[in-house]
Amino acid sequence: MIFGKDAPLHCDPHGGNIAIRLNTSRRAPNNFDVILYDHGLYRIPDNSLRRSYAKLWLAVLDADEPRMRQYAKEVAGINDEQFPLFASAITGRDYRVVTKSVATSRTDEEKEAISDALGDGMLEQLVQLLGQVPRVILLILKTNDLTRSLDENLHTRQGPVRTFMILARYAARAVYEEKMELLAAAGFGPRRLWRRFAAWVDFARIEFKLSAFEMWLNIKRLLGMQPTII
Template sequence: MGYLLPTEWTSTFVPLQDKCPKSSIEDINRMLLDDTGCSISDLFSEFDEEPIGTASLAQVHRARLRRSGEEVAVKLQHPSLAEWVPLDLSLTRFALTNIKIFFPDYPMDWLSEEMELSLPVELDFEEEAKNIYRVRDHFKSIPNTALVVPKVIWAKKRILVLEYLRGYRIDDINSLDGAGISRDEVSAALAHIFNEMIFGKNAPLHCDPHHGNLAIRPNASRSHPNFDVILYDHGLYRDIPIETRRSYAKLWLAVLDGDESRMRIYASQVAGISKEQFPLFASAITGRDFVALKKSVSSSRSDAEREHIAAAMADGMLSQLVQLLANVPRIILLILKTNDLSKLRHYNMSVLALIS
């Protein structure tokens, strides 16, 4: 929630998306031998030693399969990760528990609980392969979507081989402009995809849609849109209960209608939000200052509004936000993570279809 949290917090964690320290090629080769009985040269006729991107859990290399000659992306877990994860989780639990004790206005022990639930799943790339099969199957029946998900070639617990798909990062504005790709259409396409995940019947929710996991690929075979949205990294998915989907949809319809009384009703239903918490929760889901939100969610965010949010954070709203996040249902936290303003700026008809 970069529109609410301080820049010092959010910018510090950006490198975790794709610019972390890389594992050595020697360690990677040793892991391949341990897990498959084959070396890099046995499996691949080409293998770029410099990774395309290195995140906190894994790094990705471009390669070419020796048997078929197909170009692939090879996702490799950092070999020492499994050894250190139990210690990391213990240290995180210890640190966040003590933060809660010494700084009771900043309860973040829920974060270690969420990590202990999510991390083992994200470390199993065979589970990620299952997620890929599921999301590809779901979106086959969704018309007019620009979504492209790499197909799985093969998977092991620490190794995932996918078809290689090139694209521009969604924040690479110069490349998008140079390719004649409309920023508004990219925003609308993202809205379509992620609204389907949030509101669609039995849709899987991708819980880590940051810039390092999204790319835009020009597609000359069609005109509107003239691009594909590539979604990488499918390690963490959750299912949203149908009643939560419906209440959340009704909440957003109330937001669009500017109906504060209905907004409060459905905020309470979906996340147990109290009367006092509501203005902050409304800002969290929309990325707007509550005063501006009451006027119109569709208007652009002004410099004055940004300054007002920053001033409110400095004046104590940050601790209120941390306390709010500590008390909402965990699935709502993951929806908020997916529910970035840029994805919902162009609200699509999937919500209305769900309600009707």
């Protein structure tokens, strides 16, 4: 919903607003429907915002701090001083982890660092920061936080990194579709064909990276090295 072109975004997906229904017309493991209730809080972000937000998440997953800062400013007007707090807010992780890799489980040290920071006034700073961002961004952040919480409470096999892997796939698709649209509007020719191929390679690189990481997580699970559930 966040990354889909012209798609309405349900901004209150907590456990009480979601149900799972068996669908016998499809095969396992996809033989179910996800039912959303309480349709009072929808937004339709414009496509430029969706795409900039997708690029922000790809930068987060690549631990590319310059690009993270660029798209945080583009999406929410975040300046360099505000960025570390904003990065922690959108990922739910310590800023030092965000600049290295969010695709890791939280350690006891990280949880303690976040708890200490909240006690040292970070919560007040966060409230002030979120009060300055556009309302639609605030609702998107709320939606991300709720879905991340749902996933962690389900104790999924891949642990908390699963949320980031799903985000990465949809973000990569949104960026790829934007590139294809721009190239289609520019017409055809050898140079544009090359750019199409380059765009596909970028998309395939992310898919391969995620698939390899997912395979590694499954191997760890089979070997009894289950990711830490937060």
